[in-house]
Amino acid sequence: MSLCSLVMASGVAYFDDVRVSLEVADTPINEDNIESAEHLGEQIQHSSKSSVVVAGNVRELLECPVCLNAMYPPIHQCSNGHTICSGCKPRVHNRCPTCRHELGNIRCLALEKIAASLELPCKYESFGCIGIYPYYCKLKHEAQCMYRPYNCPYAGSECTVVGDIPYLVNHLKDDHKVDMHNGSTFNHRYVKANPHEVENATWMLTVFSCFGQYFCLHFEAFQIGMAPVYIAFLRFMGDDSEAKNYSYSLEVGSNGRKMTWQGVPRSIRDSHRKVRDSYDGLIIQRNIALFFSGGDRKELKLRVTGRIWREQ
Incomplete structure (x- = not known):
């Protein structure tokens, strides 16, 4: 079964696969985390899924409320469903910045699933880059984009x-x-x-x-x-x-x-x-x-x- 089929499927099988491919320690985003995300994005890139037109409110869901950067696995959430990126989790002393509840070790697998289905333009689009990239490949591209200022x-x-x-x-x-x-x-x-x-x-x-x-x-x-x-x-x-x-x-x-x-x-x-x-x-x-x-x-x-x- 292709990754895109997994993205569109529901049930336990998907979440088991996500836990295997994305589960990492509760530490700030590092190169290992990014490489894992890029690997997942590369699989999506080779699928036949067409580009997804992303509404502004969907992008906001993937924005960390603390650093305001895009979130990559592992994405954490509190018991009330508020999310935060792994890099900011220790900065807020394991307390949700929205409701102040304890964060614990709850993963927001649903949001990670949504992210895996997205294709987005490069953030340097205004400088001339016309590429569209899977969410988990976008970060690597932008670090090397020839159009970056x-x-x-x-x-x-x-x-x-x-x-x-x-x-x-x-x-x-x-x-x-x-x-x-x-x-x-x-x-x-x-x-x-x-x-x-x-x-x-x-x-x-x-x-x-x-x-x-x-x-x-x-x-x-x-x-x-x-x-x-x-x-x-x-x-x-x-x-x-x-x-x-x-x-x-x-x-x-x-x-x-x-x-x-x-x-x-x-x-x-x-x-x-x-x-x-x-x-x-x-x-x-x-x-x-x-x-x-x-x-x-x-x-x-x-x-x-x-x-x-x-x-x-």
């Missing part, structure tokens, strides 16, 4: 703006006043009056337009352990699969010496902090940076040159 790549602020690439480019230019340059080569000069104040270093970002794409050049001071350093790296304004089509090089030096770096730009899907803390870029120790700066070694004067190219 990007976070603002500007570092050094708590900017919460999200959007597609054209929107973010205009946002960086208009709201963050970043430097915009055309071309695949660059020659930047970074000056700081007191380079010893590493923790107060200014965040710097430059956006380059070349090959029909946009790239973000970061340069900043931070510390590796107790050692003050500077780092320069490039991020690609797009997904990682596209970023791998490009390479870049950075060079800094003076007095007959130079340091070079060659790498692949990281996607802005990876946060600025994640890239920086992985040391994936040109790292310059402060004493070397001051040596390159010349003079009395009390002022940072670094010239960073670079090039971006497309791999064949």
